[in-house]
Each structure stands twice: as C-alpha cells, then as structure tokens.
Amino acid sequence: MIFAACIIDKTSYFIYSSPALNYLVPHFYQSINHLPFWTLFLIASIPDDFSQYWWHRKAHEWPWLWKWHRSHNAAKEMGVLTSYRNAMLYYIFMPNIWWLGAMTFLCHTKSFSYNSSLSN
Numbered sequence: 001m002i003f004a005a006c007i008i009d010k011t012s013y014f015i016y017s018s019p020a021l022n023y024l025v026p027h028f029y030q031s032i033n034h035l036p037f038w039t040l041f042l043i044a045s046i047p048d049d050f051s052q053y054w055w056h057r058k059a060h061e062w063p064w065l066w067k068w069h070r071s072h073n074a075a076k077e078m079g080v081l082t083s084y085r086n087a088m089l090y091y092i093f094m095p096n097i098w099w100l101g102a103m104t105f106l107c108h109t110k111s112f113s114y115n116s117s118l119s120n
Helices: 002-024 037-061 063-073 088-092 095-107 112-118
Strands: none
Touching: 002 095, 037 063, 037 095, 063 088
16 A cells, blocks of 8 residues: 555656646757757766665655655565655655656656666
8 A cells, every 4th residue: 555655656746747847947848859869868867866866865864854764764674665665755855756757848758768667
C-alpha cells in the first residue's frame, strides 16, 4: 500500500510539473530539443543524479528533512520497497522529480525516455 501511494505520489509531481511549466513559460516548450541526443542526455541525467545524491545525503543531516526521511532508515532490512518508504513531503520537495518534469517540457521525450530508464 505504501509502495503504491509513493509511486502514484512521485509520478503525479512529475506529470504536473510539465503542464505547470507550459502554463508559466510556454515559449520554452521543447526549446532545447534541437540539441544532439547525447547532449540532452547529459543535461538531463547529470543534474538528476547529483540532486538525488545530495537530497538523500541532506536528508540525513538536516533535522527538518530527517523527519520526512527517517522511516526509510527504520527498516531492519533494506530492500526495493524500503526505498519508497518516506513521507509524502519528502517527495514533494525532491528536486530530481521536478527536474525530470522540466526536462520533459524542454526537450519532450527525446532524452527523458532514456534517462528515466536509468534512474531509480
């Protein structure tokens, strides 16, 4: 149940970020789509990877973020389902979810389809 809720939760933030950008800055839609695939891949995947790393690291250091993350570390054994064991607010503010939504908006699915297959 928790796993399904977190998947839906993370997916909804990603899905809604692109339409929000389309409303706020429609002239940027697919504005970097002309770049070569490997350039787009690097633009999408490197910040995604770094933001995931630093977000998780800071979740162990900052008390306000630790409150949303500690249930993830409370498990006796780490497994696939344990990785989704966080408070919803942890995912709302997770930068890489919003970043991938922005990348989908900026370059549509050209690089996102490959990057999302490598993330998480």
